[in-house]
Amino acid sequence: MKSIVIKNATLANGSVTDVLIDQGVVQQLGGSLKGDRVIKGDGLMLLAGFVDLHTHLREPGFEASETVLTGSKAAAVGGYTAIHAMANTNPVADNAAVVEQVHRLGVDAGYVEVRPIGAVTQGLEGNQLADLGLMNKSKAGVTVFSDDGKCVSDALVMRRALEYVKSFGGVIAQHAQEPSLTKNSTMNEGAKALKLGLTGWPAVAEAGIIARDVLLAEATGSRLHICHLSTAEAVDVVRWAKKRGINVTAEVTPHHLLLTEDAIGEYNTVYKVNPPLRTNTDVEAVRAAVADGTIDIVATDHAPHAAESKDCEWGEAAFGMTGLETAAAVVYTTLVKTGLIDWEKFQFIMSTKPAEIGGIAGHGRPIEAGSPANLVLFDPKHEVIVSGNTHSKSQNSPYIGMTLTGKVTHTIYNGRLTVTDGRLVELEGNNA
Amino acid sequence: MKHLLSIDDVSKDEALAILNLATEMREVNTREVRKLPALNGKVVANLFFEDSTRTRISFEIAAKRLSADVVNFTAKGSSVSKGESLKDTVLTLEAMGVDAFVVRHHHSGAPQKIAASNWSKATIINGGDGTHEHPTQALLDALTMRVRLKGASDSGDLAGVRVLIVGDILHSRVARSNALLLRKLGAIVAFAGPSTLLPRTATTLVDEVYFNLDEALENSFDVVMMLRVQSERMNSSFVPNSVEYTALFGLTDERFENLGGKALIMHPGPMNRGLEIASKVADSDSSAISEQVSNGVAVRMAVLYRLLAQESK
Numbered sequence A: 001m002k003s004i005v006i007k008n009a010t011l012a013n014g015s016v017t018d019v020l021i022d023q024g025v026v027q028q029l030g031g032s033l034k035g036d037r038v039i040k041g042d043g044l045m046l047l048a049g050f051v052d053l054h055t056h057l058r059e060p061g062f063e064a065s066e067t068v069l070t071g072s073k074a075a076a077v078g079g080y081t082a083i084h085a086m087a088n089t090n091p092v093a094d095n096a097a098v099v100e101q102v103h104r105l106g107v108d109a110g111y112v113e114v115r116p117i118g119a120v121t122q123g124l125e126g127n128q129l130a131d132l133g134l135m136n137k138s139k140a141g142v143t144v145f146s147d148d149g150k151c152v153s154d155a156l157v158m159r160r161a162l163e164y165v166k167s168f169g170g171v172i173a174q175h176a177q178e179p180s181l182t183k184n185s186t187m188n189e190g191a192k193a194l195k196l197g198l199t200g201w202p203a204v205a206e207a208g209i210i211a212r213d214v215l216l217a218e219a220t221g222s223r224l225h226i227c228h229l230s231t232a233e234a235v236d237v238v239r240w241a242k243k244r245g246i247n248v249t250a251e252v253t254p255h256h257l258l259l260t261e262d263a264i265g266e267y268n269t270v271y272k273v274n275p276p277l278r279t280n281t282d283v284e285a286v287r288a289a290v291a292d293g294t295i296d297i298v299a300t301d302h303a304p305h306a307a308e309s310k311d312c313e314w315g316e317a318a319f320g321m322t323g324l325e326t327a328a329a330v331v332y333t334t335l336v337k338t339g340l341i342d343w344e345k346f347q348f349i350m351s352t353k354p355a356e357i358g359g360i361a362g363h364g365r366p367i368e369a370g371s372p373a374n375l376v377l378f379d380p381k382h383e384v385i386v387s388g389n390t391h392s393k394s395q396n397s398p399y400i401g402m403t404l405t406g407k408v409t410h411t412i413y414n415g416r417l418t419v420t421d422g423r424l425v426e427l428e429g430n431n432a
Numbered sequence B: 001m002k003h004l005l006s007i008d009d010v011s012k013d014e015a016l017a018i019l020n021l022a023t024e025m026r027e028v029n030t031r032e033v034r035k036l037p038a039l040n041g042k043v044v045a046n047l048f049f050e051d052s053t054r055t056r057i058s059f060e061i062a063a064k065r066l067s068a069d070v071v072n073f074t075a076k077g078s079s080v081s082k083g084e085s086l087k088d089t090v091l092t093l094e095a096m097g098v099d100a101f102v103v104r105h106h107h108s109g110a111p112q113k114i115a116a117s118n119w120s121k122a123t124i125i126n127g128g129d130g131t132h133e134h135p136t137q138a139l140l141d142a143l144t145m146r147v148r149l150k151g152a153s154d155s156g157d158l159a160g161v162r163v164l165i166v167g168d169i170l171h172s173r174v175a176r177s178n179a180l181l182l183r184k185l186g187a188i189v190a191f192a193g194p195s196t197l198l199p200r201t202a203t204t205l206v207d208e209v210y211f212n213l214d215e216a217l218e219n220s221f222d223v224v225m226m227l228r229v230q231s232e233r234m235n236s237s238f239v240p241n242s243v244e245y246t247a248l249f250g251l252t253d254e255r256f257e258n259l260g261g262k263a264l265i266m267h268p269g270p271m272n273r274g275l276e277i278a279s280k281v282a283d284s285d286s287s288a289i290s291e292q293v294s295n296g297v298a299v300r301m302a303v304l305y306r307l308l309a310q311e312s313k
Helices: A068-077 A096-109 A132-137 A155-166 A191-196 A203-220 A232-243 A254-258 A280-291 A327-336 A343-358 B012-028 B054-065 B086-095 B110-116 B135-150 B173-184 B200-204 B213-217 B231-235 B242-249 B253-259 B289-309
Strands: A004-011 A016-022 A025-030 A037-040 A045-048 A050-055 A080-085 A113-116 A171-174 A224-226 A248-252 A375-385 A403-413 A416-420 B043-048 B069-074 B100-105 B123-129 B162-166 B188-192 B208-210 B223-226 B264-266
Touching: A045 A343, A050 A068, A050 A327, A050 A343, A068 A080, A068 A096, A068 A403, A068 A416, A080 A343, A080 A375, A080 A403, A096 A113, A096 A132, A132 A155, A155 A171, A155 A203, A171 A203, A191 B200, A203 A224, A203 A232, A232 A248, A232 A280, A248 A280, A248 A343, A254 A280, A254 A327, A280 A327, A280 A343, A327 A343, A327 A375, A327 A403, B012 B135, B012 B173, B012 B289, B043 B054, B043 B086, B054 B069, B054 B100, B054 B123, B054 B135, B054 B289, B069 B086, B086 B100, B086 B110, B100 B110, B100 B289, B110 B123, B123 B135, B123 B289, B135 B173, B135 B223, B135 B264, B135 B289, B162 B173, B162 B213, B173 B188, B188 B213, B208 B213, B213 B253, B231 B242, B264 B289
Parallel strands: A004 A037, A004 A045, A050 A080, A080 A113, A171 A224, A224 A248, B043 B069, B043 B100, B100 B123, B162 B188, B162 B223, B188 B208, B223 B264
Antiparallel strands: A004 A016, A016 A025, A045 A375, A375 A403, A403 A416
16 A cells, blocks of 8 residues: 655644655655655645434435446545444344344445444334344444434334443434324425415424423433534523533534524425424524533534425425535534634534444544545635536536535545545555 | 515515505406406416315406416315325326416425426415414405405505404414415504314414403404314314313303494304304304305406516516
């Protein structure tokens, strides 16, 4: 393997340095370093490779929308070196065989580390616990469990799940949505939903489940993670829980940091997503919550859908939007450029903390001699008009045509370039 | 105007032009030969994904009186029951040559979707979409109010007219379209209903909101429009039961007596006699319910004429 040297890159702490990478490891930081391949880092941020805790790779079962390979490529282009694949595949990832298959497909693809998330309940049906222990013991080594797309709404099942995974250090990632309050809901409850004649999804359906679950986490002494938090009310509940010392973490998606329900316009199905896009007040609340640490991480909820699932009536359209390739730019644009957070915090929410929650070794590590070389170079001055060109199999990006600031120029996974000058490196033949 | 999707698309001038054309069509409908050649050779397809009596038949008669060829598509018994998508249904009919689709759909926004897509070049007329809008109903309601309150030959707006719409506002496409249109025409519009069916945000749509019908009726309305309340609302905890609904929000004989014949009574149909409106009230001289239906034909003739015969203007 050839060595790589990155010249004059800026680290999150502001220092400018050369970095030598060889044998998959950061060998040295300093001045005037030499290597086989030289990357100019002037003006670029060198950060720990991003880690996504919430990705839908659709394989097995929905390969028309995405595969582990295409999703991995999109992730690499977005600056990710590790992603967590959600369990709502077909068959559902509720047993060792499926999570091992997804893990294997990730290794074969080779662009990022693919960590399967296991279902909490069999078939995501919310009744019987899935094979939590066996998935943990499998080669996939699952530690994050989620019925994402559905809420574990039964309080007893949720309590048991929290208790059960505690013994092997697992975490339950809850999709917080009280189903009885959100029957047929397709957008945020409020004046806009009333005008469009759509059933509203009230904030209390999210905050109510979170309130219950943080108290369950406290009662059981277990670890809880809240997926895609979207409302100001939910922020307040999580803030209260953290103050109380409850072991809870929370994520927000890039789209909830940037977009509001106004984007829906006249039933534009690209903007149909669950939880729904909210109001300006909510956007401001989740941004502030990232800044003050109430929300721990950004996770994409990358949810690819085939064209026919969006080219239809609003009521029939699938929920979800893609996000792996645009996440870093959205987070930079909404949080760093606005002065709400600094680069160290950016690195923390995009890499360090998601790696910690996912229990994933070798990612989100400080950039120092001896660290595994999972890195990203990000150009904060590059303005991009988002195009429909994507490595994802699906086209349902909500940002097409929008101008975002910031671009991933290089991604290094296990010491190997997966993205160079903003372009994906085809790995065949490069693996040797 | 290429399509009629929402009252939002209709300017005040456009609305008055439609109403005034409808006034002429009312006259045509009284002639011995009630037919105009305006849409000769045009094909109007009634694309109905939801059950309907009056709207479908009204559009059919309207189109036929303008000499258009009319085809009726209903989801029941079609390939939709085999799982055919809206897109493929529209593409199929489009390929056979359709000039206008009248779309009735259970999903809010379905006509908007067809109009915004590249599936069809035809004119799209919203015949009622989900719980969103029913623009031709609002136009026929406005015409009925104008004829009854200002005379059959009036060509003006509804400035200062006070209209109370009562019932299940949350699920009513009639309420939404009427609120938009009547306010555009200068009327003052109020909603009344139980707070489970009348969201707090309704204040963004109308001038006044009442959660007590008796209190509302004290505020001298020129028009009281009762909405159909569906029995399923009783089963999903919107209101306790139909007896309580009638007692609190029904236009009963007693409430009607108290109005002293001063208000015009309307209902878009189909009515639940004895539930939201007493039978005697529906059949009284104050009631314009049958005129709403006959004005429906005139208004739909006017809409079809403006969109299909005058579209190139």
